[in-house]
Amino acid sequence: MLNQLRRNFILIVFILFLIACISGNSSAANIWNWQSYETDHFEVFFQEGYQSQAIETLYYLEKHRSEIAGLTGNELDYKISLTLEDIGLFTNGYANPVFNKMGIFTNNPASIAGRATYENWLRRLGIHELTHMAHLQNLSGGSKVTTRIFGDIMSPNIHSPLWLIEGLAIYIESQQSPAEGRLNGGYYRWFANRAAAEESLPELEEIIYNHNYFPGGQQYLYGAVFIDYLANQYGEAKFSELFNTYGAYYWAAITGNFFPGIGLDRAAKEVYGKAFSELYQDFKEFLIEDNWDFEFSGQEILSNENGYLSGMTSKDESLYYFKSNSYSSAPFEYHRINRLIEFDLIKGQEKVLLETVAGIHGGIEVQNGYAYFLLGDSKSGYPNIYNNTRGIVTNLYRLNLETGVKEKLIRDEIRDFAVLNDSIYFATARKDNYGSYVYQYKDRKVEKVGYISELIGELKAYQDMLITVSKGNQSAWNINLLDPENLELNPIVATKMPEKQISIAGDIIYYVANYFDYEAIYSYDLKSGKSYQLTDDIYARNPVIANDQLYHLSFNLDGMAIYRQDINEVNYDQARPVENLTVGSEINYDLAEVGQELRVNNGFTSNIGYLLNPEVRLLPVFIYSEDGTGLNSYQLSLNQAGSFDFNITSRLLAPLTISYNNFGQESGRYNQLRFNYPLYRSNLNGLSVIDLFYQTDFNYHRFGSGIGFRYPGHRLSLNLQANFSGQEYFGRIRYQKLFSKGRLTIDTSLSQELKPGYSAREFEVSGNSGYKIGADLTYKLIEIHQGSWNPNIFFGDLFIKPFIDYQSYDYNLLSGGFELLLETGTANWLHLVPRLGLAASSEEVKTYFGLELKF
Numbered sequence: 001m002l003n004q005l006r007r008n009f010i011l012i013v014f015i016l017f018l019i020a021c022i023s024g025n026s027s028a029a030n031i032w033n034w035q036s037y038e039t040d041h042f043e044v045f046f047q048e049g050y051q052s053q054a055i056e057t058l059y060y061l062e063k064h065r066s067e068i069a070g071l072t073g074n075e076l077d078y079k080i081s082l083t084l085e086d087i088g089l090f091t092n093g094y095a096n097p098v099f100n101k102m103g104i105f106t107n108n109p110a111s112i113a114g115r116a117t118y119e120n121w122l123r124r125l126g127i128h129e130l131t132h133m134a135h136l137q138n139l140s141g142g143s144k145v146t147t148r149i150f151g152d153i154m155s156p157n158i159h160s161p162l163w164l165i166e167g168l169a170i171y172i173e174s175q176q177s178p179a180e181g182r183l184n185g186g187y188y189r190w191f192a193n194r195a196a197a198e199e200s201l202p203e204l205e206e207i208i209y210n211h212n213y214f215p216g217g218q219q220y221l222y223g224a225v226f227i228d229y230l231a232n233q234y235g236e237a238k239f240s241e242l243f244n245t246y247g248a249y250y251w252a253a254i255t256g257n258f259f260p261g262i263g264l265d266r267a268a269k270e271v272y273g274k275a276f277s278e279l280y281q282d283f284k285e286f287l288i289e290d291n292w293d294f295e296f297s298g299q300e301i302l303s304n305e306n307g308y309l310s311g312m313t314s315k316d317e318s319l320y321y322f323k324s325n326s327y328s329s330a331p332f333e334y335h336r337i338n339r340l341i342e343f344d345l346i347k348g349q350e351k352v353l354l355e356t357v358a359g360i361h362g363g364i365e366v367q368n369g370y371a372y373f374l375l376g377d378s379k380s381g382y383p384n385i386y387n388n389t390r391g392i393v394t395n396l397y398r399l400n401l402e403t404g405v406k407e408k409l410i411r412d413e414i415r416d417f418a419v420l421n422d423s424i425y426f427a428t429a430r431k432d433n434y435g436s437y438v439y440q441y442k443d444r445k446v447e448k449v450g451y452i453s454e455l456i457g458e459l460k461a462y463q464d465m466l467i468t469v470s471k472g473n474q475s476a477w478n479i480n481l482l483d484p485e486n487l488e489l490n491p492i493v494a495t496k497m498p499e500k501q502i503s504i505a506g507d508i509i510y511y512v513a514n515y516f517d518y519e520a521i522y523s524y525d526l527k528s529g530k531s532y533q534l535t536d537d538i539y540a541r542n543p544v545i546a547n548d549q550l551y552h553l554s555f556n557l558d559g560m561a562i563y564r565q566d567i568n569e570v571n572y573d574q575a576r577p578v579e580n581l582t583v584g585s586e587i588n589y590d591l592a593e594v595g596q597e598l599r600v601n602n603g604f605t606s607n608i609g610y611l612l613n614p615e616v617r618l619l620p621v622f623i624y625s626e627d628g629t630g631l632n633s634y635q636l637s638l639n640q641a642g643s644f645d646f647n648i649t650s651r652l653l654a655p656l657t658i659s660y661n662n663f664g665q666e667s668g669r670y671n672q673l674r675f676n677y678p679l680y681r682s683n684l685n686g687l688s689v690i691d692l693f694y695q696t697d698f699n700y701h702r703f704g705s706g707i708g709f710r711y712p713g714h715r716l717s718l719n720l721q722a723n724f725s726g727q728e729y730f731g732r733i734r735y736q737k738l739f740s741k742g743r744l745t746i747d748t749s750l751s752q753e754l755k756p757g758y759s760a761r762e763f764e765v766s767g768n769s770g771y772k773i774g775a776d777l778t779y780k781l782i783e784i785h786q787g788s789w790n791p792n793i794f795f796g797d798l799f800i801k802p803f804i805d806y807q808s809y810d811y812n813l814l815s816g817g818f819e820l821l822l823e824t825g826t827a828n829w830l831h832l833v834p835r836l837g838l839a840a841s842s843e844e845v846k847t848y849f850g851l852e853l854k855f
Helices: 002-023 026-033 051-072 121-136 143-150 162-173 187-197 218-234 237-246 252-256 264-272 276-290 603-612
Strands: 035-038 042-046 080-085 093-096 101-105 299-305 307-315 318-330 333-344 349-356 360-367 370-380 390-400 406-412 416-420 423-429 436-442 445-452 455-462 465-471 478-482 489-493 499-505 508-513 520-525 531-533 541-546 549-556 559-565 599-601 616-618 622-626 632-638 644-650 657-665 668-681 686-696 701-711 714-723 728-739 742-752 770-788 793-808 812-826 830-841 845-854
Touching (some): 035 051, 035 603, 042 051, 042 603, 051 121, 101 121, 121 162, 187 218, 218 237, 218 276, 237 264, 264 276, 299 307, 299 549, 307 360, 307 541, 307 549, 318 360, 318 541, 318 728, 318 742, 370 416, 406 423, 406 436, 423 455, 465 489, 465 499, 489 508, 489 520, 499 541, 599 603, 603 622
Parallel strands (some): 042 080, 080 101, 307 559
Antiparallel strands (some): 035 599, 093 101, 307 318, 318 333, 333 349, 360 370, 370 390, 423 436, 455 465, 465 478, 478 489, 499 508, 508 520, 520 531, 549 559, 616 622, 622 632, 632 644, 644 657, 657 668, 668 686, 686 701, 701 714, 714 728, 728 742, 742 770, 793 812, 812 830, 830 845
């Protein structure tokens, strides 16, 4: 009786604690109030305050639906659900053709971001994601039968390489305006041209898989330039032919991934007369021939191998910038370190001022012995499901350059800031309408100055004024003068193409623009109004003046670098940048103009209705379904006992996740209820994660917690599980020291009747009470980076992992050995790690082979 009371008391306390956590999160209550707008072809789910973005998104999707249908060969005569979510300063979207849904995150990219080339973000992102849906859901012939039975997971076009999927979407997003889309941004074409000039273009099989090579996202870059080549050489109409042809290969979902010769290459031969391997070689030869006279100006003064540079500014005789590097700690596992650097131009030496695991946002300002900068962090209470109600905010820091002491000043969704006299001005985006709020930070207090109708991407101080890079909802980024007193905005450099990445030296603004199909550095004299072009044959970012010379960032084939060159002012025809360009007038997003009528639904009811149609139907083995927003899901699967297991998972009380499992076994059916609550998250150095869980089968109660710490070169995690009524527990401490080519891991656990489920490297002693301790060193031996297109396989890096384990349960056992681990990509989507090992103990010596799937 006493034990029963104790169990019930613990259960009640735990549930009350969860309710207290949930009630403190406003998003958890609002999660029930998802609203829904519907047209003939789309249903968008959103939260209160995002009505205007929902209508705008529907407008562009309906307006461009027929255009995308024509390019992809998919009539798009069915309804697609879409979730509009706010994840703070995180920018992205997704398309899920298996579940017939899309997602759009509301944050517009900043002007210094890689996605900065756009006039209207919701249009560009909507077109990109809808292109994915139309392409991947294109069906014909026998595939209509197989997908009707098993769901869209059997759609042949879903089983395409990422370079084709993303390359097509980037190509189409770049057709709306010369000021929109990544193919119009300068970087993609310039980098591919330089790689061609140095005859270093990757092979087709190399740009499918994710490996730690530079630059990241090669599937996007080379895929887009390759698709653009095909469109120019063979015409856009071939795309729909290709997808219609391949969409009829019902066998492609199983065999076409591994053997393009009977899948995608077969379709390409029917449409283009050549396999994709041949088409890609033609593309490479074309680029090499077209860039035989490629020249590169400027003197390289520093290179960041396999890494990026950003936010560069200058002060006195030094440059300040962020240096970001990604390291391979294990197969398909990478850790990133961001560093704030001071580079002494006289000595030619770097000094690390700060190391962090946090993301980098905005630029750097150096004033009066302090460096000011923004680092990304995580905050709860956001109206989203994708990131479990958490969003990205920024912390504005001030670093004393003499003492190295760092101080946090402001925490908000700061897009950029400027230090002006004794104040700091910063901008955030308005949520319910387009535009920016401007704030003043002075005497440790924040005061809202007001609102402007343009979105601010950059802020710089000039005399007693502010210079902005900002844009309207239907225009490109332009440079404007902003009066901080009355927020009057006056244009300085405002063409129909984007001007961005500004710095100011004296009375001259230096900026980057893509006026002539390549990005170059330009200057504008605020006194005389004269403009000059300063570079013409190098992709440039972050131009600054130091020691009367021009410094900027650009790309090598293996990393970013700082370049220096003399200031050569060249006149250019200012009329040329606006020739043949059109700027859309302000649009009221009237759906009647695109032949649609807006219908308002009960968002919660409409969302749940999607559960009635399971989208994955691998009968009779597996059934899976999600609702329209991803709040709820269920799964029915056949188990090894010949019975069925059932699971239902819900985040209606997000961020709390509740899951119920019903297992069928020979001895009967068993229930399990589990609650998971992410109590704490941070993207900064130090404490990063606190998770809580409670699990019960209604007789046995288990509680647990997980705590994690992250530092640039270290990781530490602590886990504890306990069943207090039975005096059972399990504790684990795991430490990792990270290197540039690997990591050292020390793992120890202590258990009382709750033995952990993982083994000590091929040897497992009996017993449930005792301890384990082990250590291993994962080290990258060589970079292979070789493979083949048909059959489809690619090898990345080879690692070796020596290890030693000691475990003491019913008896003691010491063992050790080593493993060889190989990064392997195959079937377009699979990232596998074959593992060949040799292990020895006092009892025996054994060799073994394993295979791990990486996501």
